[in-house]
Amino acid sequence: MVHFTRSILPNGLRVLVHEDRSTPLAAVNITYYVGSRDEHPDKTGFAHLFEHLMFSGSKNVPDFDDPLQRAGGENNAYTTNDYTTFYEIVPAGNLEVALWLESDRMLALNISKKSLDVQRKVVVEEFKETCLNEPYGDCWHHLSDMMYQAHPYRWPVIGLTPEHIERATVEDVRSFYQRWYTPSNAVLSIAGNVDTAEALQLAQKWFADIPAGPSERQPLQTETPQSTAIRKEVRSNVPVPAIFLAFKTPARLESDFYAVDLLSDVLAQGHSSRLYRRLLKEKQLFSQIDAYITANIDPGLLVIEGRPADGVSIDDALAAVWEELNLLKNEAVDERELKKIQHRFESTIVFSETSILNKAQNLGFYEILDRAELMNEEVDTYLAVTPADMQRVAQEIFREEVSATLVYLPE
Numbered sequence: 144m145v146h147f148t149r150s151i152l153p154n155g156l157r158v159l160v161h162e163d164r165s166t167p168l169a170a171v172n173i174t175y176y177v178g179s180r181d182e183h184p185d186k187t188g189f190a191h192l193f194e195h196l197m198f199s200g201s202k203n204v205p206d207f208d209d210p211l212q213r214a215g216g217e218n219n220a221y222t223t224n225d226y227t228t229f230y231e232i233v234p235a236g237n238l239e240v241a242l243w244l245e246s247d248r249m250l251a252l253n254i255s256k257k258s259l260d261v262q263r264k265v266v267v268e269e270f271k272e273t274c275l276n277e278p279y280g281d282c283w284h285h286l287s288d289m290m291y292q293a294h295p296y297r298w299p300v301i302g303l304t305p306e307h308i309e310r311a312t313v314e315d316v317r318s319f320y321q322r323w324y325t326p327s328n329a330v331l332s333i334a335g336n337v338d339t340a341e342a343l344q345l346a347q348k349w350f351a352d353i354p355a356g357p358s359e360r361q362p363l364q365t366e367t368p369q370s371t372a373i374r375k376e377v378r379s380n381v382p383v384p385a386i387f388l389a390f391k392t393p394a395r396l397e398s399d400f401y402a403v404d405l406l407s408d409v410l411a412q413g414h415s416s417r418l419y420r421r422l423l424k425e426k427q428l429f430s431q432i433d434a435y436i437t438a439n440i441d442p443g444l445l446v447i448e449g450r451p452a453d454g455v456s457i458d459d460a461l462a463a464v465w466e467e468l469n470l471l472k473n474e475a476v477d478e479r480e481l482k483k484i485q486h487r488f489e490s491t492i493v494f495s496e497t498s499i500l501n502k503a504q505n506l507g508f509y510e511i512l513d514r515a516e517l518m519n520e521e522v523d524t525y526l527a528v529t530p531a532d533m534q535r536v537a538q539e540i541f542r543e544e545v546s547a548t549l550v551y552l553p554e
Contacts, residue, residue, distance in 0.1 A: 144519050145502050147332075148339045149510075150346070154355040155327030158346045159506045159515055161334040163499055169335030170499040171241040172230040173249070174507030176330075177323035179224050179302070180295040180363060180441070186311065188302020189319045192266050194222045196316065197229060197324075199258035202251035204244055214240040222300050225440040226511055232500055235336035239345050245331070246349035249324060254317045263308055270305045278381040279551055282448075286389050289373045289547040290444060293364035325356025332506035332515075334499040363441065366391075373547040378554050383430075386460055387549040388447045390540045395440045396513060401521075402528050402536040403436060407445055408484045409476055409533070410434040410467070415483075417467055418447070428455050428463050440512060445540065457550055471537040475530035485526050492522055 147161040178190050197220065198207045211218055216233035231241040274280045283299040291297035302308060331350065333342050369391070393399045411418045411434035423429045432449035451460040495501045509518040 145496060145506070147506060147515060148343070149515065150343050152326065152347065152351050154351065154353055155325075155358060156346075156350050156353075157330045157510055158343060158350075159330065159332040159510060160337065160339045160342045161332075161499075161502055161506065162337060162339055163335050163502070166336050166499055167235055168232055168499060169235040169238045169241075169333060169337050170230060170232050170503040171238065171245065172228060172332045172334075172500070172503035172507045173245050174330045174332070174504075174511050175227045175229075175324055176225075176328050176511050178222060178226050179298060179300045181323060182295065182298075182302075184295070184298070184303075186307055186315060187298045187304070188266065188270075188308045189311070189316070190227055190323075191222045191301050192262060192308055192311070192316070193320065193324070194220045194227060195262040195265055196254070196258065196320075197248055197252065199262060200253040201248040202253070204247050205253070207244060207248065210240060211244060216241060224296055224300055224437075226508070228504060228507065230500060230504065238333070238335075238337055238342065239349075242345050242349045246353065249326070249329070249350070250353045252320055252324070254313060254320060256313055259311065259313055259316055263311065266301075266308050267305045270301055270308070274299075274301060278379070279385055281379075282387055282549060282551075285375060285377065285549050286387060286444070286446065286547065289375060289549065290369075290389055290391065291366060294366050294441060295363060296439060296441065296443070322357055326350060326353050327355040327358040330507045330510040332503045332510070334503040334506065366442070369545045372543050372545075374550070375548070376550045376552060378552050381551045381553055383450050384457060384553065385448065385450045385551040386457060386464075388461070388464060389547045389549070390445045391545060392436055392443050392445050392540065394442050395438055399532075399536050399539075400438075401525050402532045403445060403540065404438070405481070405484055405488070405525065405528055406471065406533055406537060407434045407436050408488070409471070409480065410447065412484060412487065417470075418449075418464070421467065422449075422463050426463065427452055428460055457552075461548065465543075468537070468541040472534065472541055475534045478530060481528070481530055481533065485528070488525055489522055 145161055147159050150158045182189050214233055214237040216231050218231040220229040233241050287297050287299050331346055392403045418432045423432050429449045430452045434447045436445045437443035447464055505518045506515045509515045
């Protein structure tokens with residue numbers, strides 16, 4: 144159980160504070176409710192670009208890292224389809240340094256042609272390195288395009304093409320910043336060896352005078368239900384063939400999301416999971432296999448990816464995967480198998496809460512998702528999932544007509 148205090152500043156910034164006296168450190172996390180889903184189809188990759196631009200300096204802090212390092216702190220950031228997170232870990236006595244730094248770049252980020260040119264080069268090189276020059280690196284470009292036709296999940300976080308970032312102007316970037324990187328679109332979460340009243344007072348001091356910014360969000364386009372299986376083969380510079388099998392999953396707050404998450408664990412969580420044990424170890428049809436969910440705020444994906452073993456055809460490999468999926472549809476998961484997965488999940492959550500950074504980030508994520516109290520309730524929700532729930536959900540999502548199959552073949 145993570146206890147916290149919530150305060151909402153007049154400009155809309157939600158401030159959450161959790162006291163943890165077991166550490167000499169404090170974690171500061173700002174979650175902005177902006178991700179690749181908030182981009183224009185002709186200007187993708189902007190949220191990821193800002194993950195880099197936010198370290199380019201601001202009005203009173205020309206070098207973001209320098210004062211933080213002198214305060215004994217470290218920082219990083221990441222971007223998703225749905226939100227962007229920036230964080231610092233500092234000695235608790237230097238909490239105010241992190242708050243000052245975050246407030247200055249929220250209020251007055253340095254957006255100039257020089258800073259844009261520097262970060263543009265970094266992002267374009269990252270795109271080339273991770274998507275264009277890495278085997279299977281463009282898989283999310285294919286999968287996103289196959290599974291979404293209207294929703295902005297149809298392009299990956301890094302962007303649709305590097306040209307969108309190469310063509311970005313200072314005005315484009317400044318407009319994106321002014322629209323999304325505002326107090327009314329953010330959650331500030333603080334966890335660690337702090338006094339709640341003092342932390343809230345410092346948040347008020349550094350953030351209260353920042354203008355709220357726009358608060359209304361435009362509704363996103365919804366998807367027309369898929370009714371025909373999609374298959375795509377890509378010949379590329381890859382060492383061995385690979386398959387990706389994708390299915391739509393419920394949105395993050397839908398009740399069936401939890402059963403789908405546990406299904407992905409039954410399939411591929413650890414060496415005792417079904418796909419690993421049966422298809423890789425026993426039948427030796429795959430040299431590598433995995434399954435995971437994207438856990439997006441809107442309906443996301445469950446993806447099974449694998450590399451068939453030498454001499455195993457793509458069709459035989461896919462048939463073996465479908466055999467396992469049909470088994471989940473036709474036979475309820477054994478109660479013992481489910482409990483093992485649920486208890487493993489519970490222990491993972493408990494272990495994660497030993498980290499002040501994890502707690503600060505979870506507070507921010509759940510507050511953006513719905514309300515931060517949800518992070519203390521979801522373990523019970525997962526533990527309440529039954530074998531019947533999982534069989535019903537498997538029957539709903541593991542259908543060929545709503546699937547997408549991506550196949551990589553060596554050139």
